[in-house]
Amino acid sequence: MDASSVPFEIKEEDEEVTKDISLAADISVSTSDAVAKDSLRENLMPAEDDDDPIVTSFPIYLSSRLASNLHIFQYPVRPNTRPYTGSRGEPVLDLRTKPQSGLIQVDVPINTTQFYDHEKGEKWGAVDRQTLGGVTTTSDGYMIGIFKNGELHLTPVKGTCQLRPSFTYVDKDAQTEKEIARSVKQDPTKPTEIRAVQMTVKSSDDSAPRYSGALAARKRAEDEEYVEMRWYDKDTEDAWYLADQLLSASREPLIPATTKDEYIDLIRDKI
Amino acid sequence: MAPKRVPQSETPAASSGSSGPGTPIQPSFPAPPARLGSLSRPRTPASGLAQTASAGLSRAGTGLASGAGSSVGAAGGLKFKPKLVARRPKDERDATAPAPSSAPSVSSSTPQSSRGRGRGRGRGSTSRGGGGSGRGGRVEIASIAAGPFADPSFGDPRGLRGPSFEKRPPQSEKELAGQLKFTMSDKGINGKGTSEGDSDDDAIREGVERIDIAKVAKVGGANGIDMGHYFPIRDSATKDNVEDGVAMAEDLVDERAVSAREAEEFVGVFGDDEVDELERKLYFFQFAPVLPSFESVRAGVKAEQRVKQEQGIKSEPVAEADLSLTSLKGRPRVPSDSGTALSSVHGQDGLVGQLYIRKSGRVSIEWGGVEMEVAKGVDTDFLQDVVVLDHADERKATLLGQIARKVVVTPNIDILFRESDESE
Numbered sequence: 001m002d003a004s005s006v007p008f009e010i011k012e013e014d015e016e017v018t019k020d021i022s023l024a025a026d027i028s029v030s031t032s033d034a035v036a037k038d039s040l041r042e043n044l045m046p047a048e049d050d051d052d053p054i055v056t057s058f059p060i061y062l063s064s065r066l067a068s069n070l071h072i073f074q075y076p077v078r079p080n081t082r083p084y085t086g087s088r089g090e091p092v093l094d095l096r097t098k099p100q101s102g103l104i105q106v107d108v109p110i111n112t113t114q115f116y117d118h119e120k121g122e123k124w125g126a127v128d129r130q131t132l133g134g135v136t137t138t139s140d141g142y143m144i145g146i147f148k149n150g151e152l153h154l155t156p157v158k159g160t161c162q163l164r165p166s167f168t169y170v171d172k173d174a175q176t177e178k179e180i181a182r183s184v185k186q187d188p189t190k191p192t193e194i195r196a197v198q199m200t201v202k203s204s205d206d207s208a209p210r211y212s213g214a215l216a217a218r219k220r221a222e223d224e225e226y227v228e229m230r231w232y233d234k235d236t237e238d239a240w241y242l243a244d245q246l247l248s249a250s251r252e253p254l255i256p257a258t259t260k261d262e263y264i265d266l267i268r269d270k271i
Numbered sequence: 272m273a274p275k276r277v278p279q280s281e282t283p284a285a286s287s288g289s290s291g292p293g294t295p296i297q298p299s300f301p302a303p304p305a306r307l308g309s310l311s312r313p314r315t316p317a318s319g320l321a322q323t324a325s326a327g328l329s330r331a332g333t334g335l336a337s338g339a340g341s342s343v344g345a346a347g348g349l350k351f352k353p354k355l356v357a358r359r360p361k362d363e364r365d366a367t368a369p370a371p372s373s374a375p376s377v378s379s380s381t382p383q384s385s386r387g388r389g390r391g392r393g394r395g396s397t398s399r400g401g402g403g404s405g406r407g408g409r410v411e412i413a414s415i416a417a418g419p420f421a422d423p424s425f426g427d428p429r430g431l432r433g434p435s436f437e438k439r440p441p442q443s444e445k446e447l448a449g450q451l452k453f454t455m456s457d458k459g460i461n462g463k464g465t466s467e468g469d470s471d472d473d474a475i476r477e478g479v480e481r482i483d484i485a486k487v488a489k490v491g492g493a494n495g496i497d498m499g500h501y502f503p504i505r506d507s508a509t510k511d512n513v514e515d516g517v518a519m520a521e522d523l524v525d526e527r528a529v530s531a532r533e534a535e536e537f538v539g540v541f542g543d544d545e546v547d548e549l550e551r552k553l554y555f556f557q558f559a560p561v562l563p564s565f566e567s568v569r570a571g572v573k574a575e576q577r578v579k580q581e582q583g584i585k586s587e588p589v590a591e592a593d594l595s596l597t598s599l600k601g602r603p604r605v606p607s608d609s610g611t612a613l614s615s616v617h618g619q620d621g622l623v624g625q626l627y628i629r630k631s632g633r634v635s636i637e638w639g640g641v642e643m644e645v646a647k648g649v650d651t652d653f654l655q656d657v658v659v660l661d662h663a664d665e666r667k668a669t670l671l672g673q674i675a676r677k678v679v680v681t682p683n684i685d686i687l688f689r690e691s692d693e694s695e
Contacts, residue, residue, distance in 0.1 A: 056627075
């Protein structure tokens, strides 16, 4: 027999009580209570409630086809009224990543007709593009959702990256000046980018001082090479094709594998 | 208009200039205007000059004290008499203020018609299925609230559409040009993300980017499902206020940006978009890091069997399963043993829950048996793109589109605990 039959009746009384109380309080409280009680009656189909009936519902599908490729690029310095798209004449020109380190660099065009200092531009050889850079981080629970035909399809996000202007040209400039100064004194040594250098003392045993933590990560990142990627703008065939991939591959219902109690435990453990 | 001060003794030199109210402003000076250096000028013409100067000045507006810029003092030198200019009443200030529509080349270089142009084809929308042709002309929203403390529910899409729609373009043009003018000179002060972001480019390039559709409550078409039904005002009392709100909107042109932002707070979680608008956008969902998990529908189908312990997502085989499509079996009655079939969210495709929208606009999600509350997230002003990075043979990075809105989903703890208690 349904184990919830006894508490079932009790709940109905509670429902009336709470309804009276909640008249003075927030209405939504009572509806959620009512919904909760209703949901126990049926298989989690929140029943219509007089106060707040369900008007429409969308089935939610989980999609994993792009789950390991989906990223969110945030441009904190750029208003969302001016996206980097070809339709606005400002498409992303180039994209480079360091897959292991999660570094991303994006080249975007600069408008050199106005508000552009040509003098400085030449000094830094910036030409007509600007490089934005950032690191990718991963997070749980982020998903991108799209509605299609009355269905909601969610795809988990692999990583988020905040792209800010990177002033490597200034670094280069500064470094060039240093090298010029240095080469005046001696033969030009091998010019490299500014890198972390490990100072070691030769020793016979294995306990050479090593990097740890952030410094090691940085060294790893520097050692890694950038991988060039081809950029496909929005509103291209490729983009449309991929957008369709956001839809779930299957309409089969998935079987829940966590009870409410277990879920409570999970939440508690997580915290 | 207060009568101008006509000098009692009109000097012949000044007579033509200071007679009657309708005469041209420019008085005829007998000599070059008095300067500080010309302290030796005879008194009479100077005083006549002062009088005409004052007459000319007073003609410029009402309430102007016709003090002269300088007047000859008794000693023969110039005495400093500052003009006392009274503040003109608002009417007059507005009347004489340059009309916004006459804002010159600033707006001419940004043809208003281009605003309607679907330049960003489906800007802010995914270009999925159907060529993603954004319905071009996204007209930005006019002021729709009577200030930040307007009735919360006033942001009713139904009230916004209809009458206010027609009014928007001309109103927007006017205020747009006005704002353009404003922001050109005072960049950043008008910090409400409407046009100040474009102020630089607007002067240069054609095509003014109006407010992104995602940012403010949109105008939906008259066709299609009226999503306004799904996100209606909270109670009938506010319905009347909506009309008032629309009427008031036109008075509050300058507060449009502020109001639009405030209004957005109270619009439904997904905005008052019509269904077809809903389908053109990318939504960012933030779920709790720990979610009820699912087991594979068919063993071996899922390729990935990663352990996601750190994510806190465990899944255990369920004793019974109900595969009916409409009702997702939420609560496995029998607590299961720790299973061996570990699967992650990442490997799965299929139906996992339902999104419910209630009449009040409240949205909830039922996910794997757990009821969750859905709320509108804080939207950002900066650009957020959804990009697919593919490191396979062909290294491709593809832009799918901008994030339109952010949605936050949290488990409904009350229900969770209550049901949990009762099931014991």
